[in-house]
Amino acid sequence: MSEGPKFRRRKEARPAEILNAALDVFSEKGFAAARLDEIAKRAGLSKGTLYLYYATKEELFSAVITQAIAPDLGRIRSEATAVVPFSVFVRAFLLQLATRARSGRIAPIAKMVIAESRTFPDLARHWHDQAVRPMLDFVAGEVEAAQGRGEVRPGDPFLYALQIVGPFILGILWTETFVPIGAESVEFERLVDQHVATLLAGLMGTEIAS
Template sequence: MISKLLTDTCAKVQAKRERRKEARPGELLAAALELFVEKGYAATRSEEVARRAGVSKGTLFLYFSSKEELFKAVVRENIAGRFAEWNAEFEAFAGSTAEMLRYAMLMWWQRVGNTPAAGITKLMMSEASNFPELAAFYQQEVIEPGHELVRRILKRGVDRGEFRPVDMEHAIYMVLAPMIFLMSWKHSFGACACPSTVLDPEKYLELQVQTLLYGLCAPAAGSTPKPQGK
């Protein structure tokens, strides 16, 4: 009886250890994201990531060969790896392109901008010049796919006669600029409690969408577009 009890206990401990081992990559990525956003890439040390994840530094290097590879995995986990999902949503979207643009910007805020992953963009903006290889990686894995997705949205509107023809390569930045601003704001002045920094991100994005769609000039009498969203 005692022998069976010991065997069962050992089996449970072993199973727990195996489950823990499987969970470690995710825990390491979560800890790394927190530290990269808090301290920046240069100031974050591998042993700090391991400590926060509750494992040894040696365990970290079983999964990621270097801090650089760890950072790349964080980017893929939180942003780059989601473009397949976002492009599938583009393909399946049945509404107008104006509705698609509004949906894309607001969903971006909920899924990325309002999460710790938003800090990755601010990090890259501040440290890219010091780490050109990481900058090239980010360009290929995040910036270029992001540009292509926004380009597809705008082209859809033009092709369907919903948007007027525009300089597509510059129009992309008109869509991205408010998103980049919000990510920078969230991890700088937005983290302060100063009243002058209060900003409702969703209201801000809704106004940006309306400005993109309708411009700032007042339309002819009787044709004022009705505000949509909140």
């Protein structure tokens, strides 16, 4: 009698266990070198059982983005939504982004996608569609709303969104590429402070003389 519920709990937990194991392996080895048998082993499953859930490595990676990475980015959006004025929103959003960049597994996956996008373009496409573009569209929408309130100067909201998140993309790549070989680490909270100060001076301040 006791084995039935225990078995059901184990079966229900398998998708999450597989995704967590896949995140670890993709983060450590990249997509090309990741092996399904290693992912299965880390998830405590046989390779045959893994195939019952995900038929290919590409399908598993898509599930990682859709079910693990995208919801994490979604939490950043939800925690920063409807924060006004715009200067407060920008700081709240970037601090959430900094927290995820420092403690989560978004950074190594982002580096992996960038590194292997030419070989595996579908990875980059899924990452763009499920994670990157929704985040940029969210920020662009907040910029456009702030422009409507007269807080932000005229300009392309999407390009402003790229300017807002750009330093963090570089910070992530720096952290994942150069820190492991001895470069100084990026303090993301200090990056937020300095970036917000200079960014808002450009978005909300006076024109800079050329």
